[in-house]
Amino acid sequence: MRYVIIGTGVAGIAAVEAIRSLDTSGEVFLIGDDPHAFYSRPGLAYYLSGEVPEKQLFPYSKHDYHHLNLHYVRERVVSISPEQSNVTLASGQRLSYDRLLLATGSQAAPLRVPGTDLEGVVKLDHLEDARRIVKLARRTREAVVIGGGITALELVEGLLARKVHVHYFLRGDRYWRNVLDEEESRIVLHRLHEDGVTLHFHTEAAEILGKRGRVVGVRTKDGRVVKCQMVAFAVGIRPRIQLAQEAGLNVDRGILVDETLQTSAPGVYAAGDVAQVFDPLTGHAVLDSLWTPAREQGYVAGLNMAGKRAAYLKATPFNVTRLAGLTTTIIGTVGRGRDEDIAGIARGDSETWRELPEAIVAQSGFDVNRLRLLVGEERLLGAVVMGDQKLSLPLQKIIAGGVDITPIRPKLLARGVSLAEVVADFWEQVRGQFYAA
Numbered sequence: 087m088r089y090v091i092i093g094t095g096v097a098g099i100a101a102v103e104a105i106r107s108l109d110t111s112g113e114v115f116l117i118g119d120d121p122h123a124f125y126s127r128p129g130l131a132y133y134l135s136g137e138v139p140e141k142q143l144f145p146y147s148k149h150d151y152h153h154l155n156l157h158y159v160r161e162r163v164v165s166i167s168p169e170q171s172n173v174t175l176a177s178g179q180r181l182s183y184d185r186l187l188l189a190t191g192s193q194a195a196p197l198r199v200p201g202t203d204l205e206g207v208v209k210l211d212h213l214e215d216a217r218r219i220v221k222l223a224r225r226t227r228e229a230v231v232i233g234g235g236i237t238a239l240e241l242v243e244g245l246l247a248r249k250v251h252v253h254y255f256l257r258g259d260r261y262w263r264n265v266l267d268e269e270e271s272r273i274v275l276h277r278l279h280e281d282g283v284t285l286h287f288h289t290e291a292a293e294i295l296g297k298r299g300r301v302v303g304v305r306t307k308d309g310r311v312v313k314c315q316m317v318a319f320a321v322g323i324r325p326r327i328q329l330a331q332e333a334g335l336n337v338d339r340g341i342l343v344d345e346t347l348q349t350s351a352p353g354v355y356a357a358g359d360v361a362q363v364f365d366p367l368t369g370h371a372v373l374d375s376l377w378t379p380a381r382e383q384g385y386v387a388g389l390n391m392a393g394k395r396a397a398y399l400k401a402t403p404f405n406v407t408r409l410a411g412l413t414t415t416i417i418g419t420v421g422r423g424r425d426e427d428i429a430g431i432a433r434g435d436s437e438t439w440r441e442l443p444e445a446i447v448a449q450s451g452f453d454v455n456r457l458r459l460l461v462g463e464e465r466l467l468g469a470v471v472m473g474d475q476k477l478s479l480p481l482q483k484i485i486a487g488g489v490d491i492t493p494i495r496p497k498l499l500a501r502g503v504s505l506a507e508v509v510a511d512f513w514e515q516v517r518g519q520f521y522a523a
């Protein structure tokens with residue numbers, strides 16, 4: 087049996103682990119065009135801010151790879167042929183397969199303004215991007231950051247940590263409008279302001295200006311010029327579906343898969359950021375660009391490739407992130423529809439967050455300790471926990487477990503109540519069902 091896996095990200099690696107748990111003798115080819123192979127992409131933000139050294143981004147040792155007994159091919163795949171069961175590499179070499187996994191991830195959506203080819207225009211997809219930013223930051227006094235999601239903020243914070251003055255362009259007057267509410271957005275923006283970031287509301291870039299091939303400023307749509315030596319953008323991401331599309335597989339915004347993560351071509355699977363999977367909560371096929379679902383999907387795809395039937399059940403999305411230095415957990419459904427600042431989906435994002443079925447919002451807390459709950463008829467649909475994280479794990483269990491909240495629903499919706507206390511008391515009553523012997 088020969089397994090070919092395209093993509094050395096977490097989905098690809100998890101698939102190899104699953105295959106090896108069932109099949110120790112089959113041939114495994116892991117192909118990837120990232121020169122650094124497998125590393126933590128979420129960790130890039132902490133590398134940028136100088137909190138994590140580069141070597142800590144790599145979770146696997148040589149010994150771990152040796153243990154997986156794989157053939158690593160550092161190349162780009164230029165086409166796949168499901169009819170002939172082979173893939174073609176950039177070198178022209180062909181490799182046949184019995185089972186194929188597309189774990190090609192996603193990449194930054196392009197910034198569509200003139201001047202993006204100038205030196206000093208950067209994005210944050212890969213380790214090479216992060217290295218470039220670190221290098222350029224040494225001779226950058228001012229930078230413009232464009233985009234409204236987590237990655238844009240990571241760029242802002244990374245540059246601040248490197249003593250670069252940041253101009254942050256927001257298309258509207260809110261940060262991450264589709265996921266955060268007005269108050270949460272205000273908290274983030276206030277903290278950025280306190281940190282010395284110049285916030286430019288209702289501002290869009292019209293053109294990046296250059297001199298001798300290098301960035302010298304940005305002209306805005308309302309005709310102002312902001313001087314800078316760097317422009318960093320994060321305006322959404324695009325799943326890398328091209329190989330699947332050209333091979334005639336069923337694709338939408340991602341590669342469409344069934345519950346075993348098989349694509350429309352028998353023997354060809356897709357997992358991770360590139361896969362569009364069915365979400366029982368919303369009834370739609372959705373994209374997740376989250377690390378944990380990518381790992382889980384890769385693992386399930388690997389099991390199926392090695393002959394064990396396994397179904398992938400999309401779990402309640404959960405992400406712990408840091409927004410302007412404030413730890414924030416986002417669970418389940420919390421959003422308010424499409425974000426005008428983000429094209430499609432952002433890094434570390436889940437489309438499920440944006441779905442807002444009939445839900446009543448309950449919120450409490452102030453400034454940095456804030457809790458927002460999306461309250462359904464019988465269960466909690468989602469939560470945003472900012473600051474103090476004591477309740478984030480209990481809330482994840484309550485939401486993902488679909489726990490019946492009818493006993494506390496009136497209290498949750500009462501005026502002036504401390505939601506944190508109500509949830510903490512409720513957790514004491516129900517926690518036994520999660521940790522029963």
Ligand SMILES: Cc1cc2nc3c(=O)[nH]c(=O)nc-3n(C[C@H](O)[C@H](O)[C@H](O)COP(=O)(O)OP(=O)(O)OC[C@H]3O[C@@H](n4cnc5c(N)ncnc54)[C@H](O)[C@@H]3O)c2cc1C
Pocket residue numbers: 092093094095096097098117118119120123126127128129130131161162163164189190191192210211212236237240326329357358359360374375376377378380405406407433434435
């Ligand atoms: C800056 C940043 C911050 C993030 N923050 C968070 C966070 O806080 N929380 C969270 O849950 N998630 C976060 N994410 C998202 C998370 O990292 C991704 O969801 C996850 O890495 C997806 O894994 P994957 O294996 O599907 O794809 P990827 O990690 O993108 O890997 C795909 C691989 O395929 C390779 N490839 C693509 N096409 C080809 C080809 N034709 N030939 C050969 N190789 C190819 C690529 O080079 C790449 O190495 C963040 C991502 C970034 C970049």
